Amino acid sequence: MELERKRSLALSKGTIRSLYKAGISIGFALLLTSVLFLLTGANPFLAFYYIFAGAFGNVSLAAETLVRTTPILLVSLGLAISFRCKVWNIGAEGQLYMGAMLGTITAVTLGNTPLTLIISLLVSIAGGLAWASVPAFMRAKLGINEVITTFLMNYVSIYLIQWLLAFPFRSPDTLFPESAQIPSSAVLPVLVPYTRLHLGVIIALFVALPLVHFLMMRTTFGYKLKAVGENPEAARYGGINVGRTMFMALIISGALAGLAGFVEVSGIQFRMRPSLSPGYGYTGIVVALLGQNNPVGVALASIFLAAIFNGSTTMSRALGQPQGVVDFIQGVLVIFVLASEYIIRYLERKGVLKV
């Protein structure tokens, strides 16, 4: 009993610190965004009100926010795994596109069969995984920095797909470079009528999230991730295959990004388009950092960023402010998440804060 109590206390201490970090990052991001609004002559309070109202104002808006959360959450859960082991996968965007493209090709090729959806989803997972396995191999076997390879492979992926959509897989019935529509059996069913809330939300929140949480917190793989991330030298000494762990972390994050891609196609777009993702692969990085690689934190951060994405459209219509504010908030968030540890330490030293 005594130990149990102490343990929960010790755990909550770490959690409190993480919450402080997230709070500081969000606080500073909103503060700086307010300054930006003031400079462009808008009332920051009104702006944030519109963002909030635009994200959660009514049932259908809230449903849209959850729809937006889905790909962000899938991507960022994967990135949390890879970041936990300090493998910096910057290539989720390309992995997402690869998964979406291969999933779409599979769905279109198979046509209407009872297994189309499930096979296409699996192929999209495999697609993201395969795309990530190239930099993963280079990292694990050759020691090539994954930041550069994953990032550059985004361009390879996206331009390759643009070509595929412009020529071999272009739909005969449209003017744009996009694929044919996926068959109805490959579409993720809608959960709430008159909204776009589709089954993908369930996949993300109630399948992927608990699975990733379990994987990270309860399994030997989760232990290896943490050990390799925190001290690769000691991990190697302890008998952990550091290269293999990094490889696994990177391909799992690729797999989830690939899944996010096809979920977006089969839940929302129904076709593969070169404009499928407005940068979910990069938003996922912000989210994983803000959620501090904790799956629950990542889920909350996904909803937060999805809300900003959606709310800023409303805000922009109401106040005539640019939608680019979303990118601004994301950028500032990254900076302050990275700085928050130092800010907390500074406050502790000054005796303002006790964590």
Next chain:
Amino acid sequence: MLTPLFFLKRSRVEVPTTQADQPPGSELALYVKGVNKTYPNGIVANRDVSISIMKGEVHAILGENGAGKTTLVKIISGCLKPDSGEIYIDGRRVEIDSPLKAVSLGIGMVHQHFTLIPSFTVAENIALSLPLTGRLSLDQVKERIRSVSEALNLKIDPDARIEQLPVGLRQRVEILRLLCQDVRILILDEPTSVLTPIEVEDLFKMIRELKSKGKSIIIITHKVREALTISDRVTIMRGGRVVKTLTTKETNESELASLVVEGFCPSLKIEHVRRGEPLLIVKDLRVKGDRGEVAVKGVSFVLHSGEILGVAGVAGNGQKELVEAITGLRKADSGTILVRNFDLTNRSPKTIIKNGIAYIPEDRMRRGVILTMSVSENLVLKNFEDPPYSKKMIMDKEAMERSASELITKFGIKASDPWISVNSLSGGNIQKLVVARELSNGASILVAEQPTGGLDVKASEGVHQKMMELKSKGVGILLVSADLDEILKLSDRILVIFEGRIVGEFSRDNCDMKKIARLMLGASA
């Protein structure tokens, strides 16, 4: 000039240097009054501690692990803030709120764990801590290093990379760095724990030199003999309090020992059982070092069950590479490593662990533990994939906690909770954790690199006791240590390593310390 203090220093009245045969001058350099410190986790590290340091004095602070020595000097050097208490320097009350401030007041500390950047050169490392602005002129820094080091007779190559230097020289760089900042009160935290006997001699010579130049030196140690050798006065700490301050000349080993540990008497019985069959056979092993040089040049030996085989040598003669090849952390170029006639040459660390080779690494902070993870997680680092800690890839936290609590009690690790992060343990307790993990996993071979480095008398005895216990159970122990006393005390056989070759072998009955020391330095026996 390079530092703003340079000017200040000039204008200060120079203190006449004391002669070695005189008692330290009565001029007070540092006075600490009534310092209290309680850590956030509730451990009271310092209770009403007062201490005075004279100019040109070597002052030893003697005590066990957790006696509060390190906390005290961390407060003096600005790394920690005391809860209450006052500090006076040259009679003036000062607030030391950061290490930078401490240095500006002339106080500098060499930590137990060095703070140098391995890939930088000596000059680059020293340049980092000098308050330079604008264009960095390394030549200027080198000039300064040369003038300071020549004045004190400390030979060092400013262009040498830190990673290429043996530990003794790294320590010298740390000290030199402080001297380049005009530090007058030098604090050394357990400076000899990482050094070989010869390096210790050099260090002591250096300390005497510094003292003759009027510097005050605070040396933290848990070794009574060391305090007796080097210090002018000794302050003994126990349980966070100052027990007594004595003039070294007026005390002796047994008085000090009884003050450090109440009622301590060494009880270790060394038995030399007859050795069993060969366990580990190393044949003509050649291993390259970090810079591609051949560090181990054809080493062969046999370790028997129930035997402690000591490897004596000055650090940097291939011991590290030899140990790493045996434990699978470094590729061997040629040769074989057989364990019970099973070839383990160049197998993965995991295979080697599974074949019963435990390893206590010298660099425990970097290799032995994962600082940001909990005590229980660290204790299962080598067997988390085995039951009961995990079944089918699923970890069992309760089993981890049970075994952690057990080991914490058994090895006397001071941790308030099995889930507390290793960060919050003292260096000595971290070593106990590593030893606990390695000695409890049922290995048949133990490779121990400086296993008692940084441990106090009681804890060292505990480790030695445990090693004897394993030995009596038939475990073969390869003891690599720069502490010749430790090797002589425990080993059944002693190998002397020099420049990657075994240059001498001694059995327990015919070992001659002088001969071994000569061989360690490359002289012919």
